Amino acid sequence: MKFFIDTANLDEIREAYDMGVLDGVTTNPSLMAKEGITGDAKIKAHYKAICDIVDNNVSAEVIATDYETMLKEGRELAAIDDKIVVKVPMIKDGIKAIKQFSSEGIRTNCTLVFSAGQALLAAKAGASYVSPFIGRLDDISTDGLSLIEDIIRIYDNYAYETEVLAASVRHTMHLLECANMGADVATCPLKVITALLKHPLTDSGLAQFLADHKKGNQ
Numbered sequence: 640m641k642f643f644i645d646t647a648n649l650d651e652i653r654e655a656y657d658m659g660v661l662d663g664v665t666t667n668p669s670l671m672a673k674e675g676i677t678g679d680a681k682i683k684a685h686y687k688a689i690c691d692i693v694d695n696n697v698s699a700e701v702i703a704t705d706y707e708t709m710l711k712e713g714r715e716l717a718a719i720d721d722k723i724v725v726k727v728p729m730i731k732d733g734i735k736a737i738k739q740f741s742s743e744g745i746r747t748n749c750t751l752v753f754s755a756g757q758a759l760l761a762a763k764a765g766a767s768y769v770s771p772f773i774g775r776l777d778d779i780s781t782d783g784l785s786l787i788e789d790i791i792r793i794y795d796n797y798a799y800e801t802e803v804l805a806a807s808v809r810h811t812m813h814l815l816e817c818a819n820m821g822a823d824v825a826t827c828p829l830k831v832i833t834a835l836l837k838h839p840l841t842d843s844g845l846a847q848f849l850a851d852h853k854k855g856n857q
């Protein structure tokens with residue numbers, strides 16, 4: 640399973656990358672705004688800075704919602720670095736743009752996916768990744784994880800190459816359930832990745848080992 644970090648914060652990206660477990664980064668316009676990154680030049684420079692930290696897979700989202708402008712923005716984003724994956728919203732012009740990007744060899748991440756039907760369209764258009772948002776479905780009392788299960792089954796039925804990128808992952812159980820189901824990728828905040836480290840028996844066991852070592856080596 641690939642781990643992507645869902646942030647535009649360079650320190651958090653560096654921390655996750657330094658752990659040696661990071662396979663990519665997802666950003667969105669809200670995450671960029673949270674870091675105070677505004678204006679075309681600064682936004683592009685920030686994407687480049689992210690690409691300089693990680694090995695691959697940096698999702699950069701288009702802002703346009705019409706086909707022609709999406710193509711222009713997406714091509715500009717893809718030109719920043721080979722590691723860029725152009726993130727495109729699940730709307731009709733977005734699907735058309737994904738199809739075109741795919742024919743140009745530009746990788747895409749179809750975002751804001753909330754149903755299996757949307758995921759099927761993304762795969763047919765040739766998206767590299769599809770991003771179903773688990774947490775936001777849970778927020779409206781709908782089972783986000785069962786959507787992941789449905790999409791994996793549908794993609795398996797037809798051997799679609801689009802990778803299932805579980806997004807809006809809010810806690811470790813989301814991530815582990817996605818791993819159990821065989822999701823290709825999970826994107827989540829740094830705190831979810833570091834929470835995987837934690838177990839009270841690890842902490843107490845390590846404290847005991849160190850205490851016993853100290854006693855025997857005084």
Ligand code: E4P
Pocket residue numbers: 645665666667750770772774775806807808826
């Ligand atoms: C995915 O690419 C999105 O950036 C993200 O996972 C959304 O998560 P949120 O619902 O916690 O904002």
